[in-house]
Amino acid sequence: MQGFEYAKPNTVKEALGLLATQWGEADLLAGGTDLLSLMKDYVHTPKRVVSLSGIKELKGIRSTAGGLHIGALTTLEDLLESAQIRKEYPSLIQAARGVTSPQIRAMGTVGGDLCQRPRCWYFRRGFGLFGRDSRGRDLVPNGENRYHAILGNSGAAKFVSASSLGPALIALGAKVEIASAAGNRAVEVEKFFVTPSDPGGREVDLKPNEILTGVVLPPAAGTRNATYEVRQKLALDWPLATASVALKMSGSNVQSARVVIGHVAPTPWNSAEAAQALAGKSISESTAQAAAEAALSRATPLSQNKYKVQLARVAVKRALLAAMKA
Numbered sequence: 001m002q003g004f005e006y007a008k009p010n011t012v013k014e015a016l017g018l019l020a021t022q023w024g025e026a027d028l029l030a031g032g033t034d035l036l037s038l039m040k041d042y043v044h045t046p047k048r049v050v051s052l053s054g055i056k057e058l059k060g061i062r063s064t065a066g067g068l069h070i071g072a073l074t075t076l077e078d079l080l081e082s083a084q085i086r087k088e089y090p091s092l093i094q095a096a097r098g099v100t101s102p103q104i105r106a107m108g109t110v111g112g113d114l115c116q117r118p119r120c121w122y123f124r125r126g127f128g129l130f131g132r133d134s135r136g137r138d139l140v141p142n143g144e145n146r147y148h149a150i151l152g153n154s155g156a157a158k159f160v161s162a163s164s165l166g167p168a169l170i171a172l173g174a175k176v177e178i179a180s181a182a183g184n185r186a187v188e189v190e191k192f193f194v195t196p197s198d199p200g201g202r203e204v205d206l207k208p209n210e211i212l213t214g215v216v217l218p219p220a221a222g223t224r225n226a227t228y229e230v231r232q233k234l235a236l237d238w239p240l241a242t243a244s245v246a247l248k249m250s251g252s253n254v255q256s257a258r259v260v261i262g263h264v265a266p267t268p269w270n271s272a273e274a275a276q277a278l279a280g281k282s283i284s285e286s287t288a289q290a291a292a293e294a295a296l297s298r299a300t301p302l303s304q305n306k307y308k309v310q311l312a313r314v315a316v317k318r319a320l321l322a323a324m325k326a
């Protein structure tokens with residue numbers, strides 16, 4: 001990999017002082033499970049790498065008056081070991097369990113999962129975020145696109161969001177906390193994920209001189225939630241489609257619902273159509289199937305990924321049924 005300067009600050013303030021105003025000057029290192037691969041492939045060539053591992057305030061899970069706070073450096077293994085998360089946020093546990101590598105669960109962090117770059121092979125092989133050749137031609141629409149987006153792919157971006165935790169956090173109504181030298185801000189996780197409009201953009205609402213410091217989950221009391229993944233193999237791999245759901249019930253009927261599909265669009269896909277299909281109804285095989293059909297009603301598959309439409313339907317249906325059994 002290309003040579004770089006390495007820094008290991010002890011506080012968020014020190015870390016912020018080491019960042020730059022332009023992408024490519026400095027990169028943040030959390031668990032390193034994504035950044036190091038990008039650097040080895042020369043997709044990222046930062047002049048400075050800023051390790052966050054020495055910042056204790058970014059680690060740990062604690063209860064707050066507004067719910068639950070998860071530090072950005074909390075590992076996936078830490079999530080799985082939390083009794084409170086297992087009890088109140090099973091959808092988050094199920095999403096973390098989908099990362100089957102013990103090594104990555106031990107090193108990969110919550111913040112890193114949310115900020116990881118696309119796994120699109122065009123991007124990883126140097127063809128840029130939109131998968132274009134040296135002449136500017138789009139390679140994805142008629143190329144090898146079996147793992148690409150089936151929703152939200154009408155623009156140049158046709159990769160899928162790689163975050164394992166994003167769909168569950170969106171369904172649960174979580175927010176991320178972001179620090180900068182100018183001050184702190186909170187952003188709903190749903191709005192944190194963005195579809196870039198230019199090749200130099202990013203997939204999250206994070207500036208080069210900002211740090212994601214934590215995630216805040218609202219209280220889960222009375223909310224039934226679950227995540228279901230459809231994958232090609234049980235060994236370490238990214239799912240073909242996932243669904244995370246959160247249901248607020250009024251008796252046996254759904255008062256409100258959030259149905260968020262993962263790995264099918266450039267951002268986790270919050271389906272208003274599925275939520276509308278569930279409102280005021282009890283969850284059964286037939287209503288879950290109807291919601292699954294509604295969730296994929298706007299799908300526009302590419303030349304090789306039509307199969308993902310049915311897989312995403314299955315994920316939605318099974319997540320809804322699982323939530324009711326929790």
